Amino acid sequence: MFSALAGCVDDKTIDEFKELNKVTIEGLQNRYSVLLYTHLQCTPDIRTSRNDDRNLSYVWYAYTTTTRNEADTLGREKNLDVLAEPSLFTPGEAYTLALKVTDNTTGVFYREEMELEVRTQFTKGTVLLCEEGGLAEINFISDDEENTVIEDVYESANKMLLGRNPIRIFSVNPNAYATFLKQELIFCRDENGGVVASPLSFEKIETMKEACDHHFGAKEMSPELYYKGAMIDYIIVNGIVCKRATNMKAINWEPGLVLMNEPREYHVAPQVLAVGSNPVFFDELYGRLIAHNPWNQGSLKTFGKADNDPGIFDGSDLGADLELKCWGALSEVNLGAWMLLKNKADSKYWMYKFSLEGNSFRSISKTEVTASVAPHLREAIGFAANPEYNDVFMYATENAVYSFAANQLNASTNSALEVLQKDMQAENMAVTGIQFVDITVAAPTESNPLATRVSQQVRLAVRDLSRAERQGGVVFYEVNSTGGIHLDGVFRKTGFCDRVIDINEKYE
Numbered sequence: 001m002f003s004a005l006a007g008c009v010d011d012k013t014i015d016e017f018k019e020l021n022k023v024t025i026e027g028l029q030n031r032y033s034v035l036l037y038t039h040l041q042c043t044p045d046i047r048t049s050r051n052d053d054r055n056l057s058y059v060w061y062a063y064t065t066t067t068r069n070e071a072d073t074l075g076r077e078k079n080l081d082v083l084a085e086p087s088l089f090t091p092g093e094a095y096t097l098a099l100k101v102t103d104n105t106t107g108v109f110y111r112e113e114m115e116l117e118v119r120t121q122f123t124k125g126t127v128l129l130c131e132e133g134g135l136a137e138i139n140f141i142s143d144d145e146e147n148t149v150i151e152d153v154y155e156s157a158n159k160m161l162l163g164r165n166p167i168r169i170f171s172v173n174p175n176a177y178a179t180f181l182k183q184e185l186i187f188c189r190d191e192n193g194g195v196v197a198s199p200l201s202f203e204k205i206e207t208m209k210e211a212c213d214h215h216f217g218a219k220e221m222s223p224e225l226y227y228k229g230a231m232i233d234y235i236i237v238n239g240i241v242c243k244r245a246t247n248m249k250a251i252n253w254e255p256g257l258v259l260m261n262e263p264r265e266y267h268v269a270p271q272v273l274a275v276g277s278n279p280v281f282f283d284e285l286y287g288r289l290i291a292h293n294p295w296n297q298g299s300l301k302t303f304g305k306a307d308n309d310p311g312i313f314d315g316s317d318l319g320a321d322l323e324l325k326c327w328g329a330l331s332e333v334n335l336g337a338w339m340l341l342k343n344k345a346d347s348k349y350w351m352y353k354f355s356l357e358g359n360s361f362r363s364i365s366k367t368e369v370t371a372s373v374a375p376h377l378r379e380a381i382g383f384a385a386n387p388e389y390n391d392v393f394m395y396a397t398e399n400a401v402y403s404f405a406a407n408q409l410n411a412s413t414n415s416a417l418e419v420l421q422k423d424m425q426a427e428n429m430a431v432t433g434i435q436f437v438d439i440t441v442a443a444p445t446e447s448n449p450l451a452t453r454v455s456q457q458v459r460l461a462v463r464d465l466s467r468a469e470r471q472g473g474v475v476f477y478e479v480n481s482t483g484g485i486h487l488d489g490v491f492r493k494t495g496f497c498d499r500v501i502d503i504n505e506k507y508e
Contacts, residue, residue, distance in 0.1 A: 022049040023056065023101050023110040031115040031450060034084045036091050036200070042080040044099060044112070059100045062116055064093050066176045071098070089118040090179055091200055092508035115450075120200050121150065127504045129169040129186065130472060130497035136166035136188050138202055139496055141474075149496050154186070157202045162195065163188035170226040171199060171506040174233050174246040181246060182508075185226050185235075193221030193237065199506070214242055214255040224270035229279055232295055239267030241281060241292070241300065257292060259283075259300045261316070266290065266300070269324035274387045275337045276356050282327075282339070287318035293359065303361035312363040315354060321345045326393050328385035330407060333364065338406040340369070340383065340393070349377055351409050367409055374418040376402060384436035386456060392485065394458055396434040399425040401458065401477075403485050421487045422477065424462065429475065432499060433461035436479075439505055458487055459503050464494035472497035 027045035034040040042060070046053055060080045061071040074082045080099075082088070089095065095116035102109040117123075124143040129136065138153040154162045167187040175181050184202060188194035193208035193216075208223055209216075216238050225236040231247035240256035259266050266283040268290070273280035278293040281300070290300045302316040321344040330336035335357040341350050353364040369377060376397050385393040391407035401422040408417055424431050436458055443453040456479045463471040473494025477487035 020049070020106060020108060021052060021055075021103055023047070023103065025099060025101060025110060025112040028099070028112055028114055031117070032097060033117040033119065034089075036084055036086070036089070036118060036120045038084060040074075040080065040082050040084050040116075042097075042099070044078065046078060046101065055104045057102045057104055059102075060098070061100070062089070062095050062097050064095055066093070084118055091118045091120050091123050092173075092182065093118070093179065122153070122200065122202065122506070123508060125506055126474075127169055127171060127184070127506050128474065128497070128500050129166045129502040129504070131166055131499045131501055132497055135164060136162040136186070136194075136501075137497070138162065138169070138186070141493065147491070147493065149493065151496055153202050154197065154204075157197075158204050160204075162186065163190045163192060165189035166501045167194070167222065167224055168226070168502045169504045171504055172226060172228065172233070173199075173508060174228055175249060178246070178249040181249065181251060185223075187223035187226075189220055189222040191220060193223050199508075208237075211251075212237065212242060212253045214240065214253065216240075225272070227272045227279060229295065232292075234272070234279060234292075236268055236270050236281075239285075241268060243292070243298075245296075254298065257298050257300045259290060261290075261302045271324060271327065273327050273337055273339070275329055276335050276359065278359070280337075280356070282324045284323060285320075287320055287322045289315045289361065291359075303356065303359065306355070306358065306360035306362040309360075309362045313352060313366050315361040315363065318352075325349070325380075326383040326385045326395075328387065328393060328406070329390045330364075331390040332407055336364070338391075340406075347378065349374070351406060353406075365410065367411055367413070369409065373409065373413055373416060374402075374404060375416060376400065376418060377404075381431065382434040384434045384458070386436040386438065388438055388454075389436065389456055389479070394421070394434060394436045396424075396431040396460065398430050398432075399423070401431065401434065401460070401487070419485065421458070421485070424460070424475075428465045429460075430463040430465055431460050432463060433501070433503075435459040435503060437505070440507060455490075457490065461500035461503065462494065463499070467495055470495050470497060472499045474500055474503060 024047040058078050060075040061073050063071040097114045097116035100111045126141040128139040130139050140150040140153050142148040170185045173182040182199050184197040184199050186194045196205045196211050223237045227234040232243050233246050234243050242253040242256050244250040244253050267285040268281040269284050278291045280291045323342045325340040327339035330338050333355050336355045338353045349369040351367045351369050355362040379397040380395040383395045394403050403419045403421050439455045439457050440452050441455045443451050445451050458477045460475045462473050462475050464473050475492040476490040478490050
């Protein structure tokens, strides 16, 4: 009986399958770059296993992993030709460009993804804060083969002057998920403190005075430093530390942080020591180290002494009339640091070494930096240290650049630690400023043509004495430590302003 019933079952199994018309996408680049307000054009070569593309449909789209959860459709034709406009793209974001090809007969689709860079003429390059007749202006060296200099960028974009007494410029992007925080912070010492400008065009957004919730009593604002922390940004204005919580997408700067130790008044130097988990500042008013701790509160504190502190000096009471020249990490000690201070009363220089392990202060040594150790230190017009290059700092006189190994200095040192790196007088240049910074540069390989590397560079603002006018310019050197520290020339350009005040590299 069961056999008879089984024989009556209707077998509906499908044993006829459609042959896939496999699609291969070729002829596309791994990476595309397009200038805003120009056309992005891509022409793929589409091949099929059955040599039949009549039932294929196409969708081009772009997305980012941070700010655009939904992809923007760019086109539905095989070849892409779309105007790169702000409604579709935000320059500087990391886009993925994708082509999706669907076989409408089977519903099977194929996809090819590529990197896409959307840029303006100011997306990548070197931003120069310059002075022309006492007034601030922005010049821009483009990241192109000719290193084109675009002059008077701010005035051209705004049809107005930037401000007086230029100080610093910073291209900031503290939160990839909040692109409105991507800004140009241009600091001037005047009634407005400079401006916040668009990174796309350098058009003015607001003044620094408007961007700060703190009321500064002085007639002039003097913003001197921007520092990016882990989730907090800092600026130093008139010696006061202000912050904003970029993890909370805060755009305005909060009122100044309050010092919890007496005396409460403070005036910090425009430098931050990045040793340990909390940023450290130096109060030049009372000669003390202070830190923002904990990071999510609005208070500053001095350091308590470690149990094993030998008492060589007190990090909370170093004395008055001390000026911080530069500081950095000391590699021979866990969470160790060095700092170079000038006593303004007698013009002597002192090297202080200490540790901040466990958020406690331990003094290590205090040594005078004499003329026999650093013969040209007292002539220096600028000092620079790199947080990623321990133990060494650079300084420049008007005529030369020198390096100094802070870790080699001790009480018994009687020979020169100063090393001449560049004789700028021999090149008919006068130095007006110095930086020691990390710069990301292209380092293509056969396997990865988009590879980059970090170049540690000394960057100089100079006056070209061979020119009768508009002597301002820049000279860049790469720091090489093979066979001892030395500087190799990378780039130089002069003749585009009266004086370069600050240099900033812009990557996006």
